[in-house]
Amino acid sequence: MKSEIIRRGLAAVMAVAVGATAAPGIAAGYPDKPITLVFPWSTGSGIDAVTRVFAQKLGDELGQPVVVLSKPGSASTIGATYVQRAAPDGYTLLIGDGGTFAVTNSLRQTPVFDAVNDFTPVSLLVKTPYFVLTNAESPVNSLSDFVSRAKAEPESIAYGNVGVGSLAHLATEDFAVKAGIKLTAVPYKGSGEVLSALLGNHIQFSYTGGALTHIRSGKVKGLAVTSAQRIAAAPELPTVREATGVDSVAEAWWAIVAPRGTPEPIVQRLNAAIGKVAAQPDLQAQFADWGFVFGASTPEQVTTRIQAETARWKQVIQVAGVPPID
Known part of the structure; x- marks a missing residue:
């Protein structure tokens, strides 16, 4: 019995030792494809x-x-x-x-x-931050204008997101609740599809990350950013809080x-x-x-x-x- 315990103990020690020496080898050979x-x-x-x-x-x-x-x-x-x-x-x-x-x-x-x-x-x-976007042809020129329009026409404005349960979906809903407006959500499979829908006027609003190049090209209109402060890459865009007084920050x-x-x-x-x-x-x-x-x-x-x-x-x-x- 005693010899069996000793044998198992030695086996365990050897296993640890082998694992310790093998681990660096895994990293050394990785990746090979x-x-x-x-x-x-x-x-x-x-x-x-x-x-x-x-x-x-x-x-x-x-x-x-x-x-x-x-x-x-x-x-x-x-x-x-x-x-x-x-x-x-x-x-x-x-x-x-x-x-x-x-x-x-x-x-x-x-x-x-x-x-x-x-x-x-x-x-x-x-x-x-998310860039708050609307169509380039939209008469809306500020986020406060958008909120006023949305309050006058409840649920008539469709917004796109990258799927129900996405962060953009929740961030937009957080803003809508705090701003006292009701929007109609339209889910897509990615922000590329959301931008295409916005360009085609199938939706009128979106929270989209990484949309700065599209704003600069004039394809869409940037209304605000969802960060706590303005960003250096687009200092002309106000924060949601600055534009509307709504305390809704998302990243x-x-x-x-x-x-x-x-x-x-x-x-x-x-x-x-x-x-x-x-x-x-x-x-x-x-x-x-x-x-x-x-x-x-x-x-x-x-x-x-x-x-x-x-x-x-x-x-x-x-x-x-x-x-x-x-």
């Missing part, structure tokens, strides 16, 4: 452009291509569940936003996944995660590579010109952000009376 970065929305948006530029730079840093795979639908849950079910080997990653990680499942009676426990956090990536943010169980050395390798890419001044300047703030983080900061945002938007759901989506 292309990595797939799942983009859970339709293409053609500002964040789509950011993701593709970032993926190319990350691939350069890692020595293997990072291929962006668009899997839109169901407010990003189709792409997210695809990654959730992927092998935890570091070759399938997800870029998700606040809606993916903090809002969508808060609106479900039966959550599709647990954003904290079903994924391995890697790094925060970019953030931007679009995106993070990179991997499937649950991804080895720590791989997570560290990815995190370090993202940090190097995020530190490139030319890339920071390019993204800033598009209205995005680019910056990496620790994996722990991703978890903290998800938990804080989940608590905040659950409260908004209750106050706004947003119904469940299942």
Whole structure:
């Protein structure tokens, strides 16, 4: 009996030792083939452009291509569940936003996944306020004008979002409730589709992240930004609070995660590579010109952000009376 205990103890010690020596080897050999970065929305948006530029730079840093795979639908849950079910080997990653990680499942009676426990956090990536938009031909020239029109014509104005349960959906509802207006929501599979609908006058209003290039081109009219302060890239746009007196602040943010169980050395390798890419001044300047703030983080900061945002938007759901989506 005593010899059996000793044997098991030695086996356990050897297993720990093997694991400790194998872990650095995992990172040393990674990656040795292309990595797939799942983009859970339709293409053609500002964040789509950011993701593709970032993926190319990350691939350069890692020595293997990072291929962006668009899997839109169901407010990003189709792409997210695809990654959730992927092998935890570091070759399938997800870029998700606040809606993916903090809002969508808060609106479900039966959550599709647990954003904290079903994924391995890697790094925060970019953030931007939402740009409050209307059609270029609209007679509305300010957000206060828009609120007045919406109050005079309840539920006659349609707004687009990137899916029921998206952060843009909840942020718009938060504003509408506080402004005392009623709008009609129209869900799409990505902000590219929302912008197309706005250009075609199928909708008259939207909260869209990364829309600065479209505002500058004159294709849409920017009324405000949802940040607490004006942004350097578009100082002419007032905040929602400045424009209307409504205290409604929201920030679009995106993070990179991997499937649950991804080895720590791989997570560290990815995190370090993202940090190097995020530190490139030319890339920071390019993204800033598009209205995005680019910056990496620790994996722990991703978890903290998800938990804080989940608590905040659950409260908004209750106050706004947003119904469940299942």
